[in-house]
Amino acid sequence: MSLRSLILLIINGLVFLVVVILSITFYNQFSHVIDDRILQQLNSIKTLKKIQIENLIQTEWHNFSENPTSTCFGDSLNISMSKKQFPVSGIYDLTKYHKQNKTSIGLVLVDSNQIKLNVIPYDKIKSILLERTGMGNTGESYLVGDDYNMRSQSRFFPKKTPFSILVKTEGVLNGLSSESGRGIYKDYRGIDVYGVYSTVNLSNLKLVILSEIDKSEVKAPLEALKSRLLGLIGIIMLVAIVLSLFLSRIIANPIINMKNSLKIMADGDYTQTNEFVKNSNEIKEMFLALDNLKKSLQGAVNFSNEIGEMNLNALYLPKSNSDLLGKSLIKMRNKLIEFRNNENKHRINTKRQLVDGLENERRRLSRELHDGIGPLLTSLKFYIENNIESKTQQQEMKTIVDNTISEIRLMSNALMPSTLDDFGIGAALTNFIESINKSSSIHIDFEDLTNKNNTKLTKNQEINIFRISQELINNALKHGNPKNIKITLSEFDDFISLFYFDDGNGFNLDTVKLGSGIINMKERVEICKGEIQITSKSGNTTFEIELPIEDHEDH
Amino acid sequence: MKTIKLIIADDHELFRNGLKELLKKYSDIDVVDCVADGKEFIDVLKNNSELDVVLLDITMPNMDGFEVLNEIKSLNKSVKPIIISMHDEGNYIAKCAKNGAYSYLLKNTDQDELIKIIRIVSGGKKYFSPKISEKMINYMSEQTVSEHILSKKEQEVLELLSKGLTTKEIALKLFVSSRTIETHRANIIKKLEVKNTAELIKKASKINLI
Structure with missing residues (x-):
């Protein structure tokens, strides 16, 4: 995996993780808060309605018991039931006895065989329950009897008789068995709702009052939030990707350049001069x-x-x-x-x-x-x-x-010459030069400044000096055509100097055929660890040769 | 007439025999003995004090002619050595003469000359033929031994130095290398026990070297 994709993956993964965790936490928190709020609100509405209903019933009951002027029993109220069915005074749910099953909360006063009956007007109850302030579009409050049939008008089915609607929901079941509660459950339409419920228990009357609102309405802002959050995640990821692409370039490019440079160097080329950012x-x-x-x-x-x-x-x-x-x-x-x-x-x-x-x-x-x-x-x-x-x-x-x-x-x-062995270089050269002087027209001047009796020269040095001198003179005779040759051999404590001069034609050092002559001389000088210097022009040719003299002989 | 008692010292048997044969013809010369090298000769010499002349070769094994000459001198013997050698160079002749040879002959010297010289030398006189003398003198004339503090060359260098010439100029003039002149100058300074060239000139003129 390349460095850039690694950087991209790590950065984007991190950003994604953070954003998603934040979003989920935020969403859950928000959702939780909304649930709580809604249920609280529903609860207060329900409580209010319950109190109103209870007040209404109590007031009606009070008025009735003070002034029990009732219309004649039964017919005018469209309730078909016998008087015997009410052994004691109290408030009864008479809906199931109504001919059209219209919701009827009956007030029964039993007074020495005379039973007086009145019904609380349904409109009063309805107006309380249909008051929908703070209930949104889908909120409603309604009453359900202990036979699980509805007692107040359904907001969704206003044409239906409430009694014909069966409401055997979690809310009702719980409401009938215990005092009150809250929850999310399916209502009579089979739709998820937030609901709160409690029992209305007055004398012989047992009803459940419920306030519910559709989950979908409650969740609507959450859905909006969700889609907004998703959008936000998308945007953040997009920005993150773009930024990380840029970042990865910044980080990876020099490294890639470095890698390329090193690769070139690894191939053995150290001369590249690429400039990098x-x-x-x-x-x-x-x-x-x-x-x-x-x-x-x-x-x-x-x-x-x-x-x-x-x-x-x-x-x-x-x-x-x-x-x-x-x-x-x-x-x-x-x-x-x-x-x-x-x-x-x-x-x-x-x-x-x-x-x-x-x-x-x-x-x-x-x-x-x-x-x-x-x-x-x-x-x-x-x-x-x-x-x-x-x-x-x-x-x-x-x-x-x-x-x-x-x-x-x-x-x-x-x-x-045996003189070389018996008398040394000075005598040998003297003899040699004397013989040349005798046999040619050239005048050779030889000055012998060697230590005759206690020379420190080795035999080999003497032979080499003799051969070099021979070579010099022979060369001059052969090629230089000089009139005068001067040779000085000076011996000192630590070196011997052979100086040669002639006034012949001279030669060009660069072009002269280094025939055996000069090469031999140089070789002999080298053997003796000495130095040779040659200068030559017409009329003035010099050779300066110096050989070191060592105190102890090494041959 | 007294016979000349003679001994031949040479490492070549054929030569010895030839010489002996030749000398036999002369009644006044008695070849007492022939030896092959210097050592043998010295042994004979120690036991026989009546020898007059020795014909001595230079190049011999064990002990050469030069050494024999020195040995004769140190033994204080009266035998008169005549060198008879193949070497015809002045340096050999001069060295032999210096070391006490009575005469110097080349091996191819004519018979008459040889006899003549043996007779002269046996009489106690030194004799060198004109040719031999010339070679010897030629050689010796070049070997001027300076008895001064400075060598001849050093004297020359000193004079040129005192005239204010540079090392290079002196080198050119005397046909030697610059280093040679420098060394000469250093040696002169050492010999005259001075520190530098200026002091050297001063001292040299003081002791009349220049």
């Missing part, structure tokens, strides 16, 4: 938090990108102590840096081993030539001197052997 502080804060989350994720993404491109110097600050993502990224970066450093170390180590192997091989070969083949050739020379008779032949052979020895000496020196 923020209609409350909490929502604003929520979106602010979302923005922050987005930013930190973006930061993490950028950082990962940098790491992905192996830009390991990228900076990243974890957003907080609990920024696990940031922390693991940093951990990853550090691991990568460590890995790269190890890789670098390993690479340089491999290179160093390669170069060392190469140099060792050269040294071995050089020694072999110099100290192995050389002496053999000198032995050959002794042999020639000892055993060849012909002086000219001996001389020729000795010349050939001497030339061979010189050649071998050159080869050996080219491979690796």
Whole structure:
């Protein structure tokens, strides 16, 4: 179920419940009050009528007993009954003896065998009962005899003789058995009425007086109220629905937007920049938090990108102590840096081993030539001197052997001068440069500022410096066409500086073919953990190479 | 005529034998012994004080020629060492001469020259052929050992500093890197026990360094 329908359901359900409970309570209360009022009113009317009727009868009886001048018994009154039927004086209900069953309250005075009879005029009774003030449209009061037949005119059947109407209703039954009461019951027409009743008990007369009003009339205002209440409920519900629709939009929209944003983010896209309506502080804060989350994720993404491109110097600050993502990224970066450093170390180590192997091989070969083949050739020379008779032949052979020895000496020196091992870099470079100066027109100035006797340079450093210098001079001879080369080798406590200058053609650092020359130099500098700086223009090319000197030797 | 008692120290057997054969032809030279390395030679030397000349190779196992020269000096023996080596560089020659060699021969030296030198040296004279001397002198001329407080380079740097040149200008002039000049300057300041360049110039002119 969606959030909006949930909100709608809850709000409208609550409103409906409240309105209905209020309406029902109100209706019931109202209905109860009306019932009470009506019955009270009916009761007072009935009581009034009862008193009036009783007064009327008592007054008639009094007049009659004072002055019992009666018309002659029976006929004029249309009552057919014998005198014997009245043993004592009193008031009787004579209706059933009337020929037309007209309601007749008879007054009988028995005086020494003479019975005097009079009837209270029905009109008087009728006028009392038909007085309908405060009885509405359907209200009536009437009398019923103990034979359950009506004694006064029915308002609804004015043409009918009251006696012919049987009224055996709850009101009458109760009225005959007890004094008085009230209730809602069906009247003689079979219609629900509010009724009050009580007994009129005078001498021999027993009647029930009832005041009734139709329930439908009483309930009419209630019905109006009911329909009005229903209308009101309808209107309130309508308003509630409209309001809740609006409210649910206000509440649900930001949440739905948030949901959509989070969905997009969950798909891995942190770059969305949708603007949303923020209609409350909490929502604003929520979106602010979302923005922050987005930013930190973006930061993490950028950082990962940098790491992905192996830009390991990228900076990243974890957003907080609990920024696990940031922390693991940093951990990853550090691991990568460590890995790269190890890789670098390993690479340089491999290179160093390669170069060392190469140099060792050269040294071995050089020694072999110099100290192995050389002496053999000198032995050959002794042999020639000892055993060849012909002086000219001996001389020729000795010349050939001497030339061979010189050649071998050159080869050996080219491979690796033994001076480098025996006298160090200064002497080796001096010798090398001297030989170049002799064999070419270039003037090379070499200044040796190394500590001859207690140098801290390692053999490997010396070999590398020698090779770099060789490379520099060879390159210059091959490509630069310089007149002067100046090389200074300065040893200090913590570093050695090789400075090279030539006044040749120079080269463009960006376009020069990094043939074996410069690359080899750079590699050798790297192996020695040193630095190299190259500047070059026509007439001025310099190489500055610096290698660190460590106190303890690590090779 | 007194025979020259001679010993050959070289690690190449073929060479030793060839040399020995060659020297046999000369009646005034008596090859007493042949040894393969410096250690062996020193052992022989300790037991035999009548040796006149040793033909000594530089590159040998166990103990090389340089060490043997030093050992002879410290043992105070009268044997006169002649270096016979494949190395023809001035630095080797100079070092040997400095360490007490009476002569220096290349292994492919002609027989006549060899005999001549053995005879000269056995007479107690040092002898270096013109070619060898030239190489030695060439080398030594470049090795000017400064006896001053400051090295030659430091002296140069100091002079340029006193003329008011910047580090970079000095570096350009002396064909070294700026850092080299900075280090030189720092070393000069340390050596003259001053605190900064201004004090340095003051003190340098006071003790007539510039």
